[in-house]
Amino acid sequence: xxxxxxxxxxxLALGALPSDAAQPAAPDFSGVWARLTFGFERPASGQGPxxxxxxxxxxxxxxxxPNLTPSAAAIVKQRSxxxxxxxxYPNPSLNCWPMVSPYIFRVQEMQMLQKKDEVVFLFMQDxxxxxxxxxxxxxxxxxxxxxxxxxxxxEGDTLVVDTIGARIAREPVLDMYGSxxxxxxxxxxxxxLVDYEVAKAxxxxxxxxxxxxxxxQAASVDEAYQGKGLQxxxxxxxxxxxxxxxSAVVTWRRAGGWVENVCAENAYEYxxxxxxxIPRADRPEF
Amino acid sequence: MRAGATVALLAxxxxxxxxxxxxxxxxxxxxRTTFGYDLAPSGPGPLKxxxxxxxxxxxxxxxxxxxxxPILQPWAAAIVKQHGxxxxAGKSYxxxxxxxxxxxxxxxxxxxxxxxxxxxDRITILYIQDHQFRxxxxxxxxxxxxxxxxxxxxxxxxEGDTLVIDTVGIxxxxxxxxDMYGTxxxxxxxxxxxxxLIDAEAAxxxxxxxxxxxxxxxxxxxxxxxDYRGKGLQxxxxxxxxxxxxxSWGSSVAYRRSSVREWGxxxxxxxxxxxxxxxxxxxxxxxxxxx
Numbered sequence: 001x002x003x004x005x006x007x008x009x010x011x012l013a014l015g016a017l018p019s020d021a022a023q024p025a026a027p028d029f030s031g032v033w034a035r036l037t038f039g040f041e042r043p044a045s046g047q048g049p050x051x052x053x054x055x056x057x058x059x060x061x062x063x064x065x066p067n068l069t070p071s072a073a074a075i076v077k078q079r080s081x082x083x084x085x086x087x088x089y090p091n092p093s094l095n096c097w098p099m100v101s102p103y104i105f106r107v108q109e110m111q112m113l114q115k116k117d118e119v120v121f122l123f124m125q126d127x128x129x130x131x132x133x134x135x136x137x138x139x140x141x142x143x144x145x146x147x148x149x150x151x152x153x154x155e156g157d158t159l160v161v162d163t164i165g166a167r168i169a170r171e172p173v174l175d176m177y178g179s180x181x182x183x184x185x186x187x188x189x190x191x192x193l194v195d196y197e198v199a200k201a202x203x204x205x206x207x208x209x210x211x212x213x214x215x216x217q218a219a220s221v222d223e224a225y226q227g228k229g230l231q232x233x234x235x236x237x238x239x240x241x242x243x244x245x246x247s248a249v250v251t252w253r254r255a256g257g258w259v260e261n262v263c264a265e266n267a268y269e270y271x272x273x274x275x276x277x278i279p280r281a282d283r284p285e286f
Numbered sequence: 287m288r289a290g291a292t293v294a295l296l297a298x299x300x301x302x303x304x305x306x307x308x309x310x311x312x313x314x315x316x317x318r319t320t321f322g323y324d325l326a327p328s329g330p331g332p333l334k335x336x337x338x339x340x341x342x343x344x345x346x347x348x349x350x351x352x353x354x355x356p357i358l359q360p361w362a363a364a365i366v367k368q369h370g371x372x373x374x375a376g377k378s379y380x381x382x383x384x385x386x387x388x389x390x391x392x393x394x395x396x397x398x399x400x401x402x403x404x405x406x407d408r409i410t411i412l413y414i415q416d417h418q419f420r421x422x423x424x425x426x427x428x429x430x431x432x433x434x435x436x437x438x439x440x441x442x443x444x445e446g447d448t449l450v451i452d453t454v455g456i457x458x459x460x461x462x463x464x465d466m467y468g469t470x471x472x473x474x475x476x477x478x479x480x481x482x483l484i485d486a487e488a489a490x491x492x493x494x495x496x497x498x499x500x501x502x503x504x505x506x507x508x509x510x511x512x513d514y515r516g517k518g519l520q521x522x523x524x525x526x527x528x529x530x531x532x533x534s535w536g537s538s539v540a541y542r543r544s545s546v547r548e549w550g551x552x553x554x555x556x557x558x559x560x561x562x563x564x565x566x567x568x569x570x571x572x573x574x575x576x577x
Contacts, residue, residue, distance in 0.1 A: 096386070097553065098417065098551065098553050113403055113405070113410060115403065120403060120410070120412070122410070122419060127388065127416075127417060127418055127419055128417055129412055129417040129419055131548075133548070143550070145550065145551045146551055146553055147551065259433075259435075260388070260435040260436055260437065262387065262388055262436060
């Protein structure tokens with residue numbers, strides 16, 4: 001009997017050995033996650049994103065939102081006018097730039113690799129990689145970068161990610177509504193698993209509210225999968241752009257696959273600063 | 287005593303699977319000091335640059351692959367020669383690295399820093415250039431019909447202390463290449479990589495041999511931690527492509543611990559091409575010149 005107790009004790013001890021794959025108490029976010037729209041879901045209460053202008057397609061963000069500062073409203077309006085003219089304003093998705101959070105949630109498939117001391121996010125569009133240091137702090141002086149400096153920790157079943165230090169590009173774009181951002185940007189994300197029914201209802205509502213995506217997408221949801229979904233609640237602060245913080249939600253379900261989705265194929269020569277001598281046809285193909 | 291023996295036996299039994307499952311630990315950030323493949327001391331190896339600097343090293347700004355190397359099929363030799371002429375004229379030929387496209391193996395080995403994330407059923411390899419990554423299914427097989435992609439379909443397994451990665455299905459384009467000289471390939475390209483830890487001194491010597499051939503990059507810093515005395519990482523690889531090469535050939539590259547603990551961003555793509563509209567995006571324009 002004593003021997004049996006010892007064996008059980010040993011088994012428990014071995015079972016409790018720490019693993020590098022994930023912290024023992026951390027929720028398991030592994031797998032490929034997908035969503036089928038670009039838009040955010042509005043929060044249950046409180047200030048939400050500026051949204052689309054009069055909730056119409058292809059007219060940009062609501063530059064009349066009272067939550068925008070005057071300078072930010074002017075930028076959103078200018079971007080809206082470009083869209084109305086049938087063209088696009090520069091933005092990371094079209095121009096193959098790395099995407100800051102929460103703009104990066106428009107990428108419709110992603111994976112989370114949970115390591116002991118970091119979480120690595122893989123995004124399908126243009127093979128983007130985002131890193132979050134766990135149980136760490138931001139440096140006293142952050143070097144601005146496209147993704148910013150992200151630290152995170154687990155709070156029970158929730159991964160909390162805090163990001164500052166996003167690089168201020170010439171045309172900073174924070175969301176699909178055309179909101180800009182400044183060096184005051186601060187984003188807090190909270191990741192947790194939700195039941196299948198919750199995830200499906202949230203995705204279905206988002207499609208009803210935002211409308212289906214107009215163009216064919218590489219992403220797909222595994223409709224047969226009825227396991228947990230993933231929901232991210234996030235809050236955005238940037239006093240130079242928004243009069244008060246706002247929140248939104250994005251909901252993911254198990255993806256139907258993962259494909260290579262490359263954005264950048266350009267003839268610009270990085271080192272010489274010129275155009276590459278690309279092949280030319282001797283005669284037209286028509 | 288019986289109980290003690292039982293526990294000891296059980297402990298051994300439980301430890302046995304752990305040893306069987308033990309895999310080499312490739313964690314950490316790894317760095318190289320050159321872009322090139324190690325030249326084979328004997329046997330068929332990678333192309334050598336015919337353009338040399340006064341000090342005898344390969345001229346990184348004049349890339350003339352040895353189009354006389356007998357491993358090249360005639361059509362491939364002609365392309366390598368053509369690229370060499372473009373480079374000698376001071377221009378650049380299309381290159382996946384310069385144009386921000388994903389790099390297939392073995393060309394991806396030119397990237398100066400990488401990191402392996404080892405999981406039970408897959409390996410994710412992160413590369414610092416243009417936030418590229420590859421995912422390798424462990425103990426899997428290639429699909430019967432592979433959908434071609436820039437980085438191909440990779441499966442892997444461990445053989446003792448070695449990780450073996452097998453890649454097929456690499457997309458072919460008019461500008462496809464597998465080395466810095468623009469050597470092309472066909473859809474039959476098959477690359478086998480073998481990763482294993484090697485002693486610090488062996489890694490140091492291999493990197494120094496590579497520097498002796500290629501010199502260190504003049505366009506960017508070197509990120510090797512030269513004070514680190516721990517293990518290095520060697521990637522041996524074999525290339526098969528009967529349509530391009532007269533025989534299979536091999537080479538290797540050596541990594542050592544990177545001097546950076548958290549790597550920065552190297553975003554390659556900043557272009558104004560509008561993906562959906564097929565036109566140029568509305569970029570800001572100055573009303574007057576800056577000078």
